Amino acid sequence: MTSPALEEKQKKYKFSEITAEPAVRDKFKKVREYFFLRESTYDMTNRCNVRCEGCYYFTGDKQFATENSAEDDWRALLEGEKKRGITFVVLAGAEPSLVPHLCGVCYETIPLGAIATNGLQHLPRQIDYRIHISVWGNDQTSLKIRKAKDMLARQIANYQNDPRAIFVYTFNPVNIDEAREVTSLLARHGLQITFNMFSAPLGYNGPLRHTPETLNQTREVMTELLRQYPETVVYSPYNIVAHTSEKGLHDLYSCSYPRMNTSTNIGLGRSFRQYRTDLNWDRQAACCVPDTDCADCRHYAAGSAVVTARMYRHAVNPETFKAWLDYVDTYLAVWVRGYDKGQNLCDQFIEPPPKEI
Amino acid sequence: MEKDISGTTLRIAQILIDELKLEDVTPETFDPDLDLVDEVGVDSMDLATVALVLRDEYGIRIDEDDYPKLTTVRIIAEYINNKLDSDD
Numbered sequence A: 001m002t003s004p005a006l007e008e009k010q011k012k013y014k015f016s017e018i019t020a021e022p023a024v025r026d027k028f029k030k031v032r033e034y035f036f037l038r039e040s041t042y043d044m045t046n047r048c049n050v051r052c053e054g055c056y057y058f059t060g061d062k063q064f065a066t067e068n069s070a071e072d073d074w075r076a077l078l079e080g081e082k083k084r085g086i087t088f089v090v091l092a093g094a095e096p097s098l099v100p101h102l103c104g105v106c107y108e109t110i111p112l113g114a115i116a117t118n119g120l121q122h123l124p125r126q127i128d129y130r131i132h133i134s135v136w137g138n139d140q141t142s143l144k145i146r147k148a149k150d151m152l153a154r155q156i157a158n159y160q161n162d163p164r165a166i167f168v169y170t171f172n173p174v175n176i177d178e179a180r181e182v183t184s185l186l187a188r189h190g191l192q193i194t195f196n197m198f199s200a201p202l203g204y205n206g207p208l209r210h211t212p213e214t215l216n217q218t219r220e221v222m223t224e225l226l227r228q229y230p231e232t233v234v235y236s237p238y239n240i241v242a243h244t245s246e247k248g249l250h251d252l253y254s255c256s257y258p259r260m261n262t263s264t265n266i267g268l269g270r271s272f273r274q275y276r277t278d279l280n281w282d283r284q285a286a287c288c289v290p291d292t293d294c295a296d297c298r299h300y301a302a303g304s305a306v307v308t309a310r311m312y313r314h315a316v317n318p319e320t321f322k323a324w325l326d327y328v329d330t331y332l333a334v335w336v337r338g339y340d341k342g343q344n345l346c347d348q349f350i351e352p353p354p355k356e357i
Numbered sequence B: 001m002e003k004d005i006s007g008t009t010l011r012i013a014q015i016l017i018d019e020l021k022l023e024d025v026t027p028e029t030f031d032p033d034l035d036l037v038d039e040v041g042v043d044s045m046d047l048a049t050v051a052l053v054l055r056d057e058y059g060i061r062i063d064e065d066d067y068p069k070l071t072t073v074r075i076i077a078e079y080i081n082n083k084l085d086s087d088d
Helices: A004-010 A022-032 A071-083 A101-111 A139-146 A152-161 A178-188 A214-229 A238-245 A249-253 A300-311 A318-335 B005-020 B042-057 B065-068 B072-088
Strands: A039-043 A090-093 A115-116 A130-135 A165-171 A193-197
Touching: A022 A300, A022 A318, A090 A101, A101 A115, A115 A165, A130 A152, A130 A318, A139 A152, A152 A178, A165 A178, A165 A214, A178 A193, A178 A214, A193 A238, A193 A300, A214 A238, A238 A249, A238 A300, A249 A300, A300 A318, A300 B042, B005 B042, B005 B072, B042 B065, B042 B072, B065 B072
Parallel strands: A039 A090, A090 A115, A115 A130, A130 A165, A165 A193
Antiparallel strands: none
16 A cells, blocks of 8 residues: 555656646746746956955966957957857856946847846946846955955945845855845845855865755755745745755756766757857856866856756656746846746755656 | 657647747648757757657656757657657
8 A cells, every 4th residue: 555645756747737737837937938048158357356265266277368358359259149049148257347348248239147246346237237246244254255345335335226236145164154144134225135055166175165064054044044034035945955955966967067068969068158258268168167166066057057957857746846946936036137036836845856767 | 560750740840839839830841850959949948848748748758868869850759759669
């Protein structure tokens, strides 16, 4: 005799059954409108106005690429990107706000995108990309790790009432509890926050690398904050599972970026490139956080693509598919200007489904 | 027993037309050798959606690693028929 729970676990659902519930069907329809997004990332300059411990940009060779700041070259690059089907740009290393004219050129050519910035310089309002402002703890911790004074106060002053802005809190072993203070402060200012996980650069064995204990502590604090500040925290229970598991994203979902995926036929393996400041790219290094130790990668940007790409394996039962929909809804709200996140459909911690054999 | 490949091809073409909202094409006029990625503009998320509809329709599982190989309607039809044959 089998138990109802076991029967439910063994039941093979049709996709039409999984999407039969109106809330599921509606959210799938909503996120599906954005399946056209094809991303690539671009290092904009090799300069930065802070030096953070464990920075991805200042690891590996890309920091030594010659900086090309000619607007015509950037325009030609972006025109070419558009022609090969890129619809979404991520402007990152080292600090894009130091070259606002180049960010403007990108926006004029491909109008969907996001900029990863430390938020110490305000980006011109006409560049209507999502702006991700990195936070690594309270101002005392930022001073220690990033060597910059009053970071949060300056970031808030620069992006108060700016609908482009979302703060990205990177959890590392030394700042877990400070997330409460930071989230509370941002909530008081009516700003949004999402979560990232410190993912060690190659060869990094310093104190910021997560351990099983700090992953669990992070999971608890994320859960508490998501419940306490639902209007401020852009996240879902499944995001928490995906990013705080002992296994990294590659082990859980098989990373689809070219660095870990040899297929060039379809998807990220075909279209994704990570351009350096000399406007060249290298397939061997191509992912959204190059020079990260893949085994330790729990990065929010990587997850946005890697978890999203695994729709098929999440379509095994209604709850797992709801969890995936919440993840994709979160990803779009974090990355796409004007996309409004709906309510999370799944409030449980769902285990990441294995690949079907 | 060998399955009717032309029937499968027509059905897959219909699913692609419905799911991708393709215009000015019918299952009968859909070239089964058209490259879905290069010539139709299908990407991995589209293909995953189509794979789920095919899973419902034919009761087969499509391995994630097989997606990159499913580049034309004819290849998908052969893939499905092979799966069905191996289940017989």
